[in-house]
Amino acid sequence: MVERVKRAFPCNSGAIxxxxxxxxxxxxxxxxxxxxxxxxxxxxxxxxxxxxxxQISYQLADAMMRARQLSSQKCEADRG
Numbered sequence: 001m002v003e004r005v006k007r008a009f010p011c012n013s014g015a016i017x018x019x020x021x022x023x024x025x026x027x028x029x030x031x032x033x034x035x036x037x038x039x040x041x042x043x044x045x046x047x048x049x050x051x052x053x054x055q056i057s058y059q060l061a062d063a064m065m066r067a068r069q070l071s072s073q074k075c076e077a078d079r080g
Contacts, residue, residue, distance in 0.1 A: 006065075026061035027054075 007018075008025035034053045038045055045053075 023058075023061050023065055026064045027057040030060040030064075031057040 006022035008020040008022045031053060034057060
């Protein structure tokens with residue numbers, strides 16, 4: 001079974017579902033928290049640190065997606 005991509009801000013426009021991918025939304029929120037620790041401007045961070053921050057953001061987003069799935073499964077089991 002192919003799982004549909006979850007959207008952070010779904011917007012149906014005819015047959016096309018639009019909106020930000022939920023994983024990308026979670027990663028963006030994580031990056032905000034990570035970048036807050038830089039203590040400077042974006043110009044102060046080197047490319048390798050930026051790349052690593054982006055990777056960590058997506059690792060956190062993936063963890064949030066897994067937690068979301070587990071929570072959903074638990075709710076379904078509790079109902080059933």
